[in-house]
Amino acid sequence: MTGGTTTERSDTGRLAAVTQWWQRAFSYAGDERETLLVIGKSTLAAGLAWLIAYDVLDARSPAFAPFSAVLIMQVTVYRSVVQSLRYVGAVVAGVLVQAALGFLAGPDLLTFVLVAAIALTIGRWRVLGVQGPQVATAAFFAFSTYTSSSGDSERFFRLGEIVVLVLIGCAIGTAVNVLVAPPLRYRSAEYGIRSLAHTLHDLLADMYPVLAEGVPDQDTTGGWRARAERTEGMIRQARAGLETAKESVQLNPRRLLRRYRGHPGFHGYESVLGALERTLYQVAALTRGLDRSREEEDDEARRPFLRRYAGFLEAASAVAEVLTTLDETTLRAQAKRLERLTGEAEARRDEVVEETRRLSSSLADPSAPYGILVTEATRLLEEFQYTCEVLLDVAPETHRGPGGPER
Known part of the structure; x- marks a missing residue:
């Protein structure tokens, strides 16, 4: 009974x-819709390629065409074109290697071994990139076609047929990707920035309440430090998203539509992403400073300073929260809000400086615990100010209202 209930x-x-x-x-437009779109486009491309290869050309190996069409259905039009060229180059190289050795030495085992060795060597050529292994694949299929054909003229024809089918498949795959909802990923740049901003906001939001209550223990500061230093992978993902967004514009006919005209490019996003990256490094340095400073002074002497510092981090957290909702269609309003919150963070930083002076601590001494933390706070604030300036510069151009581009 229980098993049936669990299964149900x-x-x-x-x-x-x-x-x-x-x-x-x-x-809405998201990963799920993108998956359906890719499946649909790949199915359409494969069907058209099979129709031409099998019904029109009556090819002996028609599967080469739909296989090629699906293989080069990439995430962006630019990448489809580049990979098509590399794939065609790899197939032609493999077929030529087999043809040259096959006609010179005949279809025996030694010839096959030589074909495999040469094709695998050519496949290591960096120009072919990820399509390098296709040199050997094409050579092996060509060798099989060569051995199953009779007479030199038929062999030449069948080997040429492989290249033609691959060209047809690549042409159809690229055409479908260009003409049927070509991916235009303006928002990919925003997604990466939002992800990093969420990480920054969550860390700061966890830090300031603890500092406001007193001196954190070593496990707590060590945990903050570890979290701040584990952002390398997220930074790489954000940069990859930005590169995909930039790449999706190249060779894409959708960018000519009215709703996409006038897009200023991605310089602003690159600057914001760079500032966020440096900000995370500053937070990592800040957590290291907190970790070290706990050994320098007694707890009671540090409480007033840490309360002021908590106020600064709370204000910094509010700045980061704005970046978690970065949206091109409302960028000007967000930039204005960011400017106001950055000003509040600066005021909280000044209070930290005043508290440090009240405690008669040296801000110029890099070995002094308060001096290190104030320095890191100042650098963090400078990155926020720079981010605000960048967004204010690009906001008038990118603001489009509710009808702006979605992807």
């Missing part, structure tokens, strides 16, 4: 998850 609940949960997935796919 499991089935119900899976059905609910599938239903929610389809609802998300039809409700």
